[in-house]
Amino acid sequence: MREDVLRLTAVSKSLPGGRRLFEGLDLVLAAGEQVAIRGESGVGKSTLLNIVAGLDAADSGEIMVAGRNLAGLDETERTVIRRDKIGFVFQAFHILPYLDLAQNVAFPLILQKIPRSKAIARAGELLDAVGLGERRRSYPKELSGGELQRVAIARALVHEPALILADEPTGNLDPDTAEQIMALLGRSVKQRGAAMLLVTHSPTAAATADRQLLLTPHGLVPAHG
Ligand SMILES: Nc1ncnc2c1ncn2[C@@H]1O[C@H](COP(=O)(O)OP(=O)(O)OP(=O)(O)O)[C@@H](O)[C@H]1O
Numbered sequence: 001m002r003e004d005v006l007r008l009t010a011v012s013k014s015l016p017g018g019r020r021l022f023e024g025l026d027l028v029l030a031a032g033e034q035v036a037i038r039g040e041s042g043v044g045k046s047t048l049l050n051i052v053a054g055l056d057a058a059d060s061g062e063i064m065v066a067g068r069n070l071a072g073l074d075e076t077e078r079t080v081i082r083r084d085k086i087g088f089v090f091q092a093f094h095i096l097p098y099l100d101l102a103q104n105v106a107f108p109l110i111l112q113k114i115p116r117s118k119a120i121a122r123a124g125e126l127l128d129a130v131g132l133g134e135r136r137r138s139y140p141k142e143l144s145g146g147e148l149q150r151v152a153i154a155r156a157l158v159h160e161p162a163l164i165l166a167d168e169p170t171g172n173l174d175p176d177t178a179e180q181i182m183a184l185l186g187r188s189v190k191q192r193g194a195a196m197l198l199v200t201h202s203p204t205a206a207a208t209a210d211r212q213l214l215l216t217p218h219g220l221v222p223a224h225g
Pocket residue numbers: 015016017021039040041042043044045046047048
C-alpha cells in the first residue's frame with residue numbers, strides 16, 4: 001500500500017498576539033488526490049500552507065510529509081524535504097529577476113545537482129506545457145503577472161514533487177488560461193501519484209479538486225460548490 005502524501009493530525013495554531021487561528025485540524029491527502037481549501041479572508045489558509053511547508057511552526061499536532069514527521073527534523077532536513085518533495089505555487093512568485101525563464105524553472109533541479117543541460121532541457125518542456133516555450137530566454141521583468149504565474153507553476157512541477165502546495169494558483173489568470181493551468185496541475189498530480197493542496201477563493205478552481213474543504217477556527221469541514 002502506498003503511503004499518504006500528507007497527514008496532519010490535531011494541528012493547532014495561534015498568532016503571536018494570542019488569537020487562535022485553528023485548532024485540532026486533521027487532514028489526509030492520499031497519492032493522486034487534490035484537495036481545495038476555501039474559507040474567509042484571514043481565517044488562516046496561507047498560514048496552514050506555510051505550516052505544511054515547514055516555513056511556519058504549528059503550536060501542536062503532527063505533520064507528516066511523504067512519510068516524514070516534520071517535527072522530528074532539523075532545519076537542514078526540513079529544507080531537503082521542501083527542495084525534493086514539495087512544489088510551491090505561492091502568491092509571491094519568488095521568481096528570480098536575474099535569471100531567464102528557463103533558468104528560473106530549472107532552479108529546483110539545479111538545487112538537486114541535476115546536470116545543467118538536462119535541467120534546462122526539462123525546464124523548456126515545462127515552459128512549453130504552460131504556453132511559454134518561446135519565451136524561455138526572456139527575463140521576468142518582460143512578463144505580465146499572469147505569465148509570471150505560469151512560470152511559477154512550471155517551476156513547481158519541474159522536479160516532480162510528491163506534494164504540490166498552491167495558494168491562489170489562478171489568481172492572475174484569465175478564465176481560459178486558468179482552466180488550462182488547473183488541468184495541467186491536475187494531470188501532473190494524477191499521473192505521478194502526487195497530491196495537491198490548493199487554497200483558493202475561486203469556486204471554478206476549487207471545483208477541479210477531488211474534495212473541497214472549508215477552513216474554520218474549529219477545523220476543516222466539507223464544503224460544497
Ligand atoms: N506573522 C504574523 N504575525 C501576526 N499575524 C499574522 C502573521 N501572519 C499572518 N497573520 C494573520 O493571520 C491571519 C491569517 O492569515 P492568512 O494569510 O493565513 O489568512 P488567509 O486565510 O490565507 O487569508 P486570505 O484569504 O486573505 O489570503 C490574518 O489575520 C493575518 O493578519
